[in-house]
Amino acid sequence: MIENFPFYLSLIVAIILLIMLADKIKVAYPVLLVLAGLLISFIPGIPVVRIDPELIFIIFLPPLLYEAAWAISWKELWKWRRIVGSFAFVVVFLTAVSVAVVANYFIPGFSLALGFLLGGIVSPPDAVSANAILKFVKVPKSMSSILEGESLLNDASSLIIFRFAMIAVATGQFIWYEAAFSFSWMVIGGVGIGLLIGWLFMKGQKYLPTDANMDTILTIVAPYVMYMAAEGVHSSGVLAVVSGGLLLSNNRHSFLSTSSRIRGVNVWESLTFVLNGLVFVLIGLDLPEITSGLEGVSLSSAIGYGLLVTAVLIVVRILSAYGAVLVTLIARNYIPVADSRNPGFKAPLVIGWTGMRGVVSLAAALSIPTQIYAGGPAFPQRNLILFITFIVILTTLLVQGLTLPYLIKKINISSFDDHIPDDKVNELLKREMAKFTLGHIADNYEEVFRKSPFLQQVHEKWRGKTGATEDIRISKEIRKVYLEILNEQRRWLIAKNSEKNHHYDEHTIRKHLLQIDLEEERIRLMH
Known part of the structure; x- marks a missing residue:
């Protein structure tokens, strides 16, 4: 051999x-x-x-x-x-x-x-x-x-x-x-x-x-x-x-x-x-x-x-x-x-x-x-x-x-084909997730967001007004809040996948879950 x-x-x-x-x-x-x-x-x-x-x-x-x-x-x-x-x-x-x-x-x-x-x-x-x-x-x-x-x-x-x-x-x-x-x-x-x-x-x-x-x-x-x-x-x-x-x-x-x-x-x-x-x-x-x-x-x-x-x-x-x-x-x-x-x-x-x-x-x-x-x-x-x-x-x-x-x-x-085109599905899912995220922030973290430039930048990104977030140095407290928000997004996507009669196939939802994983890993590696 x-x-x-x-x-x-x-x-x-x-x-x-x-x-x-x-x-x-x-x-x-x-x-x-x-x-x-x-x-x-x-x-x-x-x-x-x-x-x-x-x-x-x-x-x-x-x-x-x-x-x-x-x-x-x-x-x-x-x-x-x-x-x-x-x-x-x-x-x-x-x-x-x-x-x-x-x-x-x-x-x-x-x-x-x-x-x-x-x-x-x-x-x-x-x-x-x-x-x-x-x-x-x-x-x-x-x-x-x-x-x-x-x-x-x-x-x-x-x-x-x-x-x-x-x-x-x-x-x-x-x-x-x-x-x-x-x-x-x-x-x-x-x-x-x-x-x-x-x-x-x-x-x-x-x-x-x-x-x-x-x-x-x-x-x-x-x-x-x-x-x-x-x-x-x-x-x-x-x-x-x-x-x-x-x-x-x-x-x-x-x-x-x-x-x-x-x-x-x-x-x-x-x-x-x-x-x-x-x-x-x-x-x-x-x-x-x-x-x-x-x-x-x-x-x-x-x-x-x-x-x-x-x-x-x-x-x-x-x-x-x-x-x-x-x-x-x-x-x-x-x-x-x-x-x-x-x-x-x-x-x-x-x-x-x-x-x-x-x-x-x-x-x-x-x-x-x-x-x-x-x-x-x-x-x-x-x-x-x-x-x-x-x-x-x-x-x-x-x-x-x-x-x-x-x-x-x-x-x-x-x-x-019995599915909406991928680009339209991705855009629709992004809008729905952004709406959920902004509502979750307003209900739970509004005061924290006002004090953090990083979270304000993230907030503007989810509102569709800016692109990617810059690598701003963040405290442990802000990092913890942001990771909790990412986890809520993950839970929302998993719950959305289990729903019946929606426009999203599981492969599309998995792509967004992977993006959240990558973002979470990036934040954890920030010093």
Whole structure:
């Protein structure tokens, strides 16, 4: 391992350069990274890369899921819970069934159980790829919220299907009531363990004398503890990380200090940047290892099977997107729905086309054992499943990844946006917060403000008459008053976010909360 350290170090530098290039030419960086990995794998003398599935499931997956849970808006996730749940569970199951039927019919030697195993592997779309593409184009925030929510949960549902299919292949039978009990435990146990561990971390960081460095390290440790604890009792580690991450994310202002929140954001952005870059390059680098095990079937036939499965995945997802719209239009006559408007054919087409597959699928395929049990017969079709998975990932990234921006611009999906433009929302929120702040000052600190040039300057700023405040030397008493006012602003924003029927999405409110954190940190550092 140590002799290959310079190679991996240069790989990280190459990832940075490739992502810079991707931003320059406005191409989703996962596409470039996979292609670069493929090209690098053909260079003579390059170390052979073998992806250990445990490396993905234990090292990469927990922090990436945890960061996604912190970034997503719980309010938007709850608002779109029906369609998110349908895509993350129902559509994943339908996709797995469709792949199973097609594989059983068209691929020689594939039983339904093996087809279901393949379906569980390739059914979950990759969130990183979709988010990397969507940042170059304008889409309705409702659509991005749905895609973010789906990506949090579909890995869990696909891995549950994968586990059941593995048991069916190994034992040759499927006992439905045992499967139902196992499924219930995976879901309930995973969510429960994640919430419990998240609560313990939250209380520990709130009451123990931690500093910003300790808090940041604990946030890195937390997803691993959640994942391993859940997997240790055979429940869903993915759901544990997601549920625990959502709990901590929505209570971040109750147990993390200002410094911890600011530094944590910077550390996590750098960490996920490196992890996401590495996993996509590793996909491309693993091609020689994947093709070397392909025996008993020609390369052209294996590629054909991979393209067939890819077509099934694309068609099923698009049909499911239109089916979800149809169900929503019918359901709105009987129950409240998040958005009762008819999106037409455009929005479902875009959601259906955002089905790029990624590293979770490859890790699941790699985790298939070479033997059904120790000392037993070889696992049937393992190498072909692995190759088909690779073709699915490569094809969806190249075809859908490169055409999605063009599709979105061509059909003008932005016309369906259901949010006020960001600049208007920011201005409206600033005015409302300024009005609240001035009222709070008048009720509580009017006399103090008259005596302090610094607070008078701040007062004029909130009235919109001046720009940024100057670095005037302030006393401890004035600093304390100003920090109390900032804290009241923070409470007002958090309360505003919990209200229903307002114009502000949670991401906008979080930007203003970050500005308050930065201002508080600046004041604390003033001497």
